Amino acid sequence: MSNELFIKSLSTLEELQEVQQLETLVWGMDSIPTHQTLTAVKNGGIVLGGYINDQLVGFQYSFPGFKDGKVFLCSHLLAIHPEHQKKGYGKLLKLAQREEARKKGYDLISWTYDPLESVNAHLNIGKLNAICRTYMEDCYGKLEGSLNEGLSTDRFMVEWYINQDNQMDQELPSQATHLVTIEKDEHGLPFIKDYRLDTYEEVIAIPIPTEIQKIKKENLSLAIDWRSKTRKIFQALFAKGYVVVGIERKKEDNIQHYILKKQK
Known part of the structure; x- marks a missing residue:
């Protein structure tokens, strides 16, 4: 076998x-x-x-x-x-x-x-x-x-x-600007406490939870909050010309980050 x-x-x-x-x-x-x-x-x-x-x-x-x-x-x-x-x-x-x-x-x-x-x-x-x-x-x-x-x-x-080796420059700076503040509730589930959109930095990081299905099962309103807030964040950043080009994983925090870069 x-x-x-x-x-x-x-x-x-x-x-x-x-x-x-x-x-x-x-x-x-x-x-x-x-x-x-x-x-x-x-x-x-x-x-x-x-x-x-x-x-x-x-x-x-x-x-x-x-x-x-x-x-x-x-x-x-x-x-x-x-x-x-x-x-x-x-x-x-x-x-x-x-x-x-x-x-x-x-x-x-x-x-x-x-x-x-x-x-x-x-x-x-x-x-x-x-x-x-x-x-x-x-x-x-x-x-x-x-x-x-x-x-x-x-x-x-x-x-x-599919015919390009790299679609955009993947050699991103080691430090990305974080626009979102994350905290955890009494059950250890991450949530967005605050965020800002007034940025002109070249590279920024936007978090998402690593286990949205678990959050949905344990606290649907919190999952809906993740959907609502990230929707506003991504819509605003895409309108400014940012493009998602990478992922940064930190499983120990139950969070991973999208890396966005300002399109030239």
Whole structure:
């Protein structure tokens, strides 16, 4: 028995039905119809499956997008079976997606994710070096499933320029300006006590909790407060021309920081 992940492109109805089943298991909501994923694959889209010993344990689904006269790849879903999460398989699927996208002639892959989900932030911004300058408020409206329950579906829209070694200068100064004051409540849960937006520093750091789902379960109003305040902060900073370019992790404080840099 091997634990090595084998990744391949999927295109048959049977393969996409298996993807549909895994999607329902992971996300806990209605899955994308196979007639949609099948049509996407036949028209420039990509569905990748990750297998362990011939068992599908992860997948990635994307389709063509078009904006401002340019075609890009819209990466819509990535899911890993609960028994195989936190093994680095998500990154492997994204790297395989990059290679398949290059073969099809794409230069840009874009997708959305919840900016308060620290694991996704670490993958998308920290490991893949995607960037973000767009905040989408309540992007999908109300969604089913425990991951989205209780909070508005705010999203970062990230940009991954797959033919560039570095999208922006990743050699950031060792010190970033902190605009947010964090404290902990009587149960040890972090919260934003205060913040300011009057900054013109080149590099700034904005915190998010490492366990927003835990906060949501233990104190929903506190999770909503995180959503509300970070929404205002990111919207204001993006409007000033700041771009999310990195992640700084400090797990011992149950906080990690987005690193934003002023766009020249």
